[in-house]
Amino acid sequence: MAKSDHKRHSAKHKIDRRLGVNLWGRPKSPVNAREYGPGQHGQRRKKPTDFGVQLMAKQKLKGYYGNIGEKQFKKYYQAAARGKGDTGQNLIGILECRLDAILYRSKMVPTVFAARQIINHGHIMLNGKRCNIASVMLKPGDEIALKEKAKTIPAVLDAIASVERDVPEYVDVNHDKFTAKFIRIPTLDEVPYPVQMEPNLVVEYYSR
Numbered sequence: 754m755a756k757s758d759h760k761r762h763s764a765k766h767k768i769d770r771r772l773g774v775n776l777w778g779r780p781k782s783p784v785n786a787r788e789y790g791p792g793q794h795g796q797r798r799k800k801p802t803d804f805g806v807q808l809m810a811k812q813k814l815k816g817y818y819g820n821i822g823e824k825q826f827k828k829y830y831q832a833a834a835r836g837k838g839d840t841g842q843n844l845i846g847i848l849e850c851r852l853d854a855i856l857y858r859s860k861m862v863p864t865v866f867a868a869r870q871i872i873n874h875g876h877i878m879l880n881g882k883r884c885n886i887a888s889v890m891l892k893p894g895d896e897i898a899l900k901e902k903a904k905t906i907p908a909v910l911d912a913i914a915s916v917e918r919d920v921p922e923y924v925d926v927n928h929d930k931f932t933a934k935f936i937r938i939p940t941l942d943e944v945p946y947p948v949q950m951e952p953n954l955v956v957e958y959y960s961r
Contacts, residue, residue: 804961810954817946818848819865825888830959841952846938849923852879853887856897858924859933863912876903891935899931921945 815821821829833843848854856868856877869887871877877884878898879891891897903909913928920926921943925934941952 807954807958810951811958813948814848814950814952814955817865817950818851818854819869827959830955840956842941844952844955845941845944845950847890849939849944850890851887852877852884852889852891852897855891855924855933855935858921859897859926860912860915860918860920861899861909861928861931861933863908863915867908871903871906871909876900893935893937896932896934904931918945
């Protein structure tokens with residue numbers, strides 16, 4: 754048991770090192786010399802590695818993108834872990850590349866669920882071709898446009914007129930033409946989440 758315990762601890766330290774933060778506030782963490790940002794409150798949690806905390810972080814992120822299925826979400830995590838750099842940042846980047854996410858970011862629909870519905874109904878052109886798959890991954894430079902029929906949908910017009918949220922800088926939108934261009938894959942701090950997302954805890958959930 755002692756051997757596996759040691760293995761588990763060293764694996765957790767490896768995650769700490771990779772993300773550059775002490776996720777669980779442990780005194781033996783290799784990154785304790787680093788300063789805590791205001792968002793890291795792991796040191797105040799009684800059980801920083803608690804399964805429920807990680808699960809909640811995962812469910813929050815999955816739910817935000819329209820309740821992505823577990824199988825699909827785990828594939829995104831695996832792709833993020835294979836990529837270079839910070840796995841949590843990579844995961845956010847992948848989620849933000851989805852067609853439904855970018856349509857939502859463009860403020861041409863009120864919700865991610867509405868984005869998915871409009872895509873499923875064939876109202877979207879991706880680089881000039883009809884695309885009805887919400888989970889298609891966009892690349893920087895890709896352009897989306899609403900088809901003529903969708904330009905009169907009340908939910909679309911209401912979303913464009915709404916001042917509740919802004920279009921982030923990584924999406925270039927022309928609401929007069931009902932078009933949007935995906936500029937670049939964003940970092941976590943560029944994504945306009947209304948609540949704090951903790952992709953680091955999602956990484957820990959899958960790294961158990």
